[in-house]
Amino acid sequence: MDNLGNALAFGLGAIGPAFGLAIVGAKTIESMARQPEMAGRLQTTMFIALGMIEAIALLGFVLAFAI
Amino acid sequence: MDQMPVKMEHLLHELSVLPLSEGAGFSLTNYMFWLIIAVVMVLVFFVAASRKVKLVPSGIGNMAEAGVDFVRNSICVDVIGPEGKKYFPFLGTIFFFVLFNNLLGNIPPALPGTGTVGTTFTWAIIVFIVYNAIGIKKLGFFKYIGSLVPKGTPWWLSWLLFLIELISHLLRPFTLGVRLFANMYAGHIMLGVFAAFAGIFIEQLSPASIAIVPLSVVMQIALRVFELLVAVLQAYIFTILTAVYIGGALEAGSH
Numbered sequence: 001m002d003n004l005g006n007a008l009a010f011g012l013g014a015i016g017p018a019f020g021l022a023i024v025g026a027k028t029i030e031s032m033a034r035q036p037e038m039a040g041r042l043q044t045t046m047f048i049a050l051g052m053i054e055a056i057a058l059l060g061f062v063l064a065f066a067i
Numbered sequence: 068m069d070q071m072p073v074k075m076e077h078l079l080h081e082l083s084v085l086p087l088s089e090g091a092g093f094s095l096t097n098y099m100f101w102l103i104i105a106v107v108m109v110l111v112f113f114v115a116a117s118r119k120v121k122l123v124p125s126g127i128g129n130m131a132e133a134g135v136d137f138v139r140n141s142i143c144v145d146v147i148g149p150e151g152k153k154y155f156p157f158l159g160t161i162f163f164f165v166l167f168n169n170l171l172g173n174i175p176p177a178l179p180g181t182g183t184v185g186t187t188f189t190w191a192i193i194v195f196i197v198y199n200a201i202g203i204k205k206l207g208f209f210k211y212i213g214s215l216v217p218k219g220t221p222w223w224l225s226w227l228l229f230l231i232e233l234i235s236h237l238l239r240p241f242t243l244g245v246r247l248f249a250n251m252y253a254g255h256i257m258l259g260v261f262a263a264f265a266g267i268f269i270e271q272l273s274p275a276s277i278a279i280v281p282l283s284v285v286m287q288i289a290l291r292v293f294e295l296l297v298a299v300l301q302a303y304i305f306t307i308l309t310a311v312y313i314g315g316a317l318e319a320g321s322h
Contacts, residue, residue: 012135031164040141040145041145044141044145044146044307046305047300047303047304047307048304048308048311050309051246051304051307052242053211054243054246055242055246056251058245058246058249059240059242061253062245062248062249
């Protein structure tokens, strides 16, 4: 039970980024289906967005260890 | 299941930074040892690849050429623009350093050199200094600082925008370092946890364990494959974000 706070810190902190990643992924697939010729540039932009959203989840991961 | 805390403690001890030799003062740590091996591998790889440069490369030369081409065309030129080729040496160094370290960490006795805060934050701070230096060199110090606020912002809003932009810039090296470190470290903890589960179930032989152990082994293999993907992806993301920051610093004056 001592580690419950740590687990909650990461678990709750991962909810927001999870939604963010889902939206980014879904919209990229949708855009690629609409305009396949843009797929390369969309993918690059997607990875940039992915990296930025991921950082929020990872801040939660680090905080969970820091608490 | 009461052995799990003991196994977790053992796992975290294995993954912590430990000096290789006893005694106080400067000493090589286990992570630094594998980092040096990865760097030597990068060196050997590219020296071997550039031994015989042919018009139509084959074997190892082909591999190196594909990697270099990928960094130059789909990272430097696509993100920064035509002038991005100038920054290829810097971005290529980052990409291959991170890639080789991440991949080496997937071979069981090895540890990823990038799985420790020291390495990733050092790179993040270098990136922070380099992209700001590029921006300052192009615009001059005061103009570069001024370019944090877009032109045409009303005066009562500009100080707030300046503060927000300043915080977002100062957070960049932090997120860059944490992202790479946490991905490598968390991935290895995850692999270790599944291995520990398999170990516990093998020790307490029962009908249930016979059913669960194969599942755990399959999961272990799947996670290894996933870790390979993460290793390449994180090297790509680290490099592409560096390219985005450099591109942003170059464009700072134009908006």
